[in-house]
Amino acid sequence: MKDQVIIRTRGLTKHYVLGAETVRAVRGVDLVIERGEFVAIMGPSGSGKSTFMNMIGCLDTPTEGDYWLNGQLVSDLSDDQLARVRNREIGFVFQTFNLLPRATALHNVELPLIYAGVGSKERQRRAREKLELVGLGDRMGHKPPEMSGGQRQRVAVARALVNEPALLLADEPTGNLDSVTSQDIMAQLEQLNESGQTILLVTHERDIAQHARRQVHLKDGMIEQDFLNEHVETRA
Amino acid sequence: MLLFEIIMVAMGAVRANVLRSALTTLGIVIGIAAVITMVALGEGAQQRVQEEINRMGTSILTIRPGQQMWGGVSRGDAQLSIDDAIALRAESNGLLRVSPEQQSRMQVTYGRWNSNTQIMGVWPEYFEMYGHELQSGRWFDQGEVQGRRRLAVLGANLPETLGDTPPELLVGANIQIRGIIFEVIGILEEKGDAAWVRPDDQIFIPQSTAQYRVMGGRDRLNSIYAATETPDELDVGFAEIDRIMRREHRIKVGEDADFNVRNSADLLETRNEANRTFALLLAGIAAISLLVGGIGIMNIMLVSVTERTREIGIRKALGATKRAIMTQFLVEALFLCTLGGLLGVAAGYAASEAVTRLAEWDTSVAPEAVITAIVFSAAVGLFFGLWPARRAAILDPIDALRYE
Structure with missing residues (x-):
């Protein structure tokens, strides 16, 4: 059963020292996410949701507690080991897209493969495949400033997928998009989930969270609610 | 393989800021040009002195009253x-x-x-x-x-x-x-x-x-x-x-x-001395120029790191290790300096030619000097690029991604 678990946290805690004050951003979160799940993390600002996300994304290490990602204990890895885990196991989709503005869509998607040490031909083949998957087969040579917000976010999704990650981590992916484009992106994520991709979505919008199958609500650094969306049964 | 990609990225960054890169390398260009001219002049003078010694006779002793x-x-x-x-x-x-x-x-x-x-x-x-x-x-x-x-x-x-x-x-x-x-x-x-x-x-x-x-x-x-x-x-x-x-x-x-005995080489030693003083002066100029040039490189690399904080964050999030980031910025500094070195060699060569034509001084650009100059400019790039590259490498990915 263990290989079915993608994320397991135990007592995950993060404290910050801000001046004389210690901010306890995350206070002992226990969470299990299995392969193929589509989970939305919700919570108001200050709920510790961003800090939690950073730890799940291996961008930050916890003060206390353990975190297993795809069967590997990652909570006390070194910076460079974390970089490797990010490269192999996680695909990021950010609110602000975070594409390299001077690079083409194709090159942006290739980027994680460069750091994985994949050869040039194989890189291009896989990057093309993912860009076609998100419907941008005809925009590969365009640079981000020449694209719409929705197109940029789809480039980011292609980039997140190109390493075949265990986990797709989407941090407010629709925060900079209009509602129609937002629906497109969410539909894209749903589709990916249906084909088996584990997705963790962070959002503060209820209707966006509705696209997930399960919602985890954080408040004051702890899990307040953890439930399945109603439509899940009907979809299943 | 990865190194090749990193070099491409670094060169792309230089291309993206052509004017700035060109101005930045100017210090190195001047420094290296001074070195090349200095060596060319020194070498030319040395050859000339040797010719004079030969002309005076290499095995002649001069006896003068003392x-x-x-x-x-x-x-x-x-x-x-x-x-x-x-x-x-x-x-x-x-x-x-x-x-x-x-x-x-x-x-x-x-x-x-x-x-x-x-x-x-x-x-x-x-x-x-x-x-x-x-x-x-x-x-x-x-x-x-x-x-x-x-x-x-x-x-x-x-x-x-x-x-x-x-x-x-x-x-x-x-x-x-x-x-x-x-x-x-x-x-x-x-x-x-x-x-x-x-x-x-x-x-x-x-x-x-x-x-x-x-x-x-x-x-x-x-x-x-x-x-x-x-x-x-x-x-x-x-x-x-x-x-x-x-x-x-x-x-x-x-x-x-009550007499002095000297050989021709001794008699020319004085002139050699003067040449050496001149060479030292130019070496001083070259050293200062390279130092200033190196600081210029460091400065612009620091600006570059700050400007590209977000890019660094993205690369780190996508799996770039500290070493990969550090290499990227080091290669950039190295590339700038080596380019400056090459341009400096060309400028130094031109200056030597000009001196030969206008002042009718003998000059000779030695291949060793060219190689030394390029290696030295690369070393300047490495030395002054190290700190900015390290700053880039140790950036926290979360802060870097949030950087506006």
Whole structure:
């Protein structure tokens, strides 16, 4: 059963020292996410949701507690080991897209493969495949400033997928998009989930969270609610 | 493989800011150009000095009168006499050739032309010693020296000085030196300057003639030249001269000699010294320029790291290790500096050429200097790129991603 678990946290805690004050951003979160799940993390600002996300994304290490990602204990890895885990196991989709503005869509998607040490031909083949998957087969040579917000976010999704990650981590992916484009992106994520991709979505919008199958609500650094969306049964 | 990608990225960053990159490398360009010019000038001067030494003869010892000391008190200049030269020729084994030299500037007339020319009273060995060649006519021989004959061998420039007369016409003609008639028997090939000596403008006559007929019986010699067969025997020659001269002048071993013996290389040492000072000055300029250039590179790399904080964050989030980021920025600095180095070599080469053309100084750009310059500029890039690259590498990915 263990290989079915993608994320397991135990007592995950993060404290910050801000001046004389210690901010306890995350206070002992226990969470299990299995392969193929589509989970939305919700919570108001200050709920510790961003800090939690950073730890799940291996961008930050916890003060206390353990975190297993795809069967590997990652909570006390070194910076460079974390970089490797990010490269192999996680695909990021950010609110602000975070594409390299001077690079083409194709090159942006290739980027994680460069750091994985994949050869040039194989890189291009896989990057093309993912860009076609998100419907941008005809925009590969365009640079981000020449694209719409929705197109940029789809480039980011292609980039997140190109390493075949265990986990797709989407941090407010629709925060900079209009509602129609937002629906497109969410539909894209749903589709990916249906084909088996584990997705963790962070959002503060209820209707966006509705696209997930399960919602985890954080408040004051702890899990307040953890439930399945109603439509899940009907979809299943 | 990854390194290749990193290099491409770094070069892309340089291309994206062409003007800024160009201005940044200017310091390095100037520094390296100064180094190349300096080395080219130094090398040229060195070659020139070597040529002069060769022209002066590499195995010639010059004996000059020194101070005559008596109980620690100077008693005026000592003298070299013709007897010293005769003794040196007669008694040494190691000295191949010996020639006294008695010289003075005198009025020389030929027809209606006249000039003030340096007259050299020498022995025939003098010509062999300095490797003079005749373009026409003949030498005078030892017998003619004995006979105090009024014969003259002219330096290569004299036909021109004396009314542009063709050398063939001049040979066999009579000239007057201080009103005394001399027969021109030979014209020398052009020799070029050797330090302060300008043999092309001199007239050579037998030493005895100079002493008794021209200089009014003056016994004092200006110098005595002695040549060994090869430069390696200079030490032996030196010892022999010292021994014979001390005996002639009755100076005991341990007492200060009243003559100086030097070789041609020593005489040119002074000029070498001046060249070296000049080279040091340029080296100073180059060092300062490279330092300033390096700081410029560091500055612009720091700006670049700050500007690209977000890019660094993205790369880190996608799996770039510290090392990958560090390499990227180091390669960028290295690329800038090496480019500056190459441009500097080109500029230095051009400057050397210009100096050669305009100032007629010899220059020579050595390949070793070019390689050293490029390696050195790369080292500057590495050194001054290290800190900015490290700053980029240790950026926190979360902060970097949030950076606006």
